[in-house]
Amino acid sequence: MTDHSGSGSDAGRILRDALGVVLSALPDDTPIAIAYSGGLDSSVLLDAAVRAAGARRLFAFHVHHGLSPNADTWLAHCEATARAYGVRFEARRVDVAPDDAAGVEAAARDARYRALEAMCAAHGVQSLWLAQHADDQAETVLLQLLRGAGLAGLAAMAPAREVAGGVTRVRPLLGLLRAQLERYAHAFDLRWIEDESNADTRYARNALRHDVMPALSAHFPGFREALSRTAAHAASAQGLLDELARGDLLAAGATTPEALSHAALLALDDARALNLLRYWMRSLGMVAASTARLADALRQLREIARDGESHALRVDHAGRTLRCYRGEVFWDAAASATTMQIQGDGPRREPVQLNWRGEEVWRLPHWRGTYVFAPADSSDPDAMPETVLRRAPLVAREREGGERLRDEAANLSRTLKNLFQSRGVPAWERDVPLLYSGETLLFVPRIGVNRSALGEQLSALGSASADPWRRIEWREDLQIA
Known part of the structure; x- marks a missing residue:
């Protein structure tokens, strides 16, 4: 895989500079894992990483979703390519239900990250490199805007993010356009696979990519950079909100780190209390709740403070139930309908x-x-x-x-x-x-x-x-x- 032209030199320099910034922040012996799907983006990242960091430091991790009839062929291609580079390779198979309530895209993404985390843990990897680029970032911001997301959603993907209890996720290519990656791939004669599902516009991201982005490019050529700036501004503002929430969390601390003081939470105005609830749930590793669900939770917490009936609280989210007892608010493992019944209500059990x-x-x-x-x-x-x-x-x-x-x-x-x-x-x-x-x-x-x-x-x-x-x-x- 050789540089054949001056344009190849330019493409190589751009990628080398991008990866050099990330490598400069890592100790020289840090093992690095590449999330390697075999598509153009991850193929470029793997090739550039071998050139910049050396094959001995690298792992190539592949996730086999089984959603495509070509998945086995892709796995074979990825393994052969990694071996040719001299990069250690591992693959994991995951099951993704086509009718998953969260949607195939979200379910596949969650399964992929769980598998990547497991492979990193098995090999002691602390830096996981992902191949998302500026076009992906622009699509993410647009999707979040269309979903009515808050600042955390508009912040989209961070260049690097530490995951609680997991590996640091790094996106070295986030400042580069897909067109730049394509030039690199052609200049260095890379071979990659094409996922046929990327052409299916029933998926929201594909619809944006094929139907919306070209129109935006024609009328607003700099929209990708503008949306990246929007993501950066949102991330900065979210950081300030998180700083405020950290202070509120300390002030509302209870007898355990997992609980909040009911009175301290209700002493905040609605906007600040909702900000604290979001931050608290993130700190517990819970998935984000909708604004409507959080607003309903806060309403109920204020009502039980007036009525004194803590058992009347009814908020379920992500397999857990919000509880209030003896002045403390906490998330409990969601109980079944049987164990939730109040004494005297519902059918009785025979001895x-x-x-x-x-x-x-x-x-x-x-x-x-x-x-x-x-x-x-x-x-x-x-x-x-x-x-x-x-x-x-x-x-x-x-x-x-x-x-x-x-x-x-x-x-x-x-x-x-x-x-x-x-x-x-x-x-x-x-x-x-x-x-x-x-x-x-x-x-x-x-x-x-x-x-x-x-x-x-x-x-x-x-x-x-x-x-x-x-x-x-x-x-x-x-x-x-």
Whole structure:
């Protein structure tokens, strides 16, 4: 792959200068990964990176989406090209549902980044180079404008961005036009693949590229540079908003980094409170919510502050549920309709019975969880003798209200409601199966063993305390977002 002309020298110098800026900020031994699809843009980036940084520092990572009948051919081309350069190569296959609710473009993009992150982690790569250029940036700004995005959306793609818990994503070609990359590819006789889906104008980005951009070029030749400046201005303004939000987040801090003070949040005006909510959600790694959803969340938070009914809060987003408890606002794993029901509402669950014969696991699908009976020492406060578990059928049943348990520390009998409140268990986490031995309450999840009832049974059993003991645990199913 040789420079054949003066125009090739010019194209090579432009790419060399662009990559030189990025390389100057990296230690000489930093491994670099190229996101290599095999298309023109990533082929130019890979070739220029080999010339500028050397093949020994590079990895070429390819993501096989399986959306095209030619995907296997593209994979073979990419692997052969990387080997010819002497660049280490790896590919990952991902599944993208054509009917994904987020749209094929968004689903494929998310799957691609997850696969690239996984390959970077596997090889200890800290710098991932992506081949987006100035035309891509202009398309992104236009798409965000048409979607009514805020400043964060208009800021489009950053030249470099650190991802929380991931690798730094770098776009060395963001200041270059696609035409400049084409000149480079032809000057150095590069071979690349053409993705047939790029011609499908049912996809929004393709429609812009084929139908809108040529018209803009004819009437506004400098629109790409103008839109890039717009993105830069938006990024600068968003940076100032983020700085304001960081201060507000510190002021609204709660007992854990994942929570906000309800009162401190509501002390802000709407615009500032919404800015804080956006920044807070980004800091938690959550996907952005629409303006309408955030406005509704803030409205509900103000309403429950007036009414005092925190369980009335109903905001779900990205597999999580917004909660407010004891003056703190936080995102909780979204619960199923079963676990969300308030005591006394909805259909009741029938009691479930087990004649215990040494089982370590008792699955209760209606409560989406499992009782575990693990071997334990008699000193364990949540353990009891096996004889107690065998003496009568074990029964899991719903709370009916009025159940009482002896508070050993206070030396008095208290209702479960009072015990839950004193231990800071919010209302939506109190829908748990109570464990009985016959008619005797033995164990309450989030509270523990009913020691007074256990004492009565031990007295009745005489030498039962010498038996093997089992620790009782209630384990909820994992909620997959």
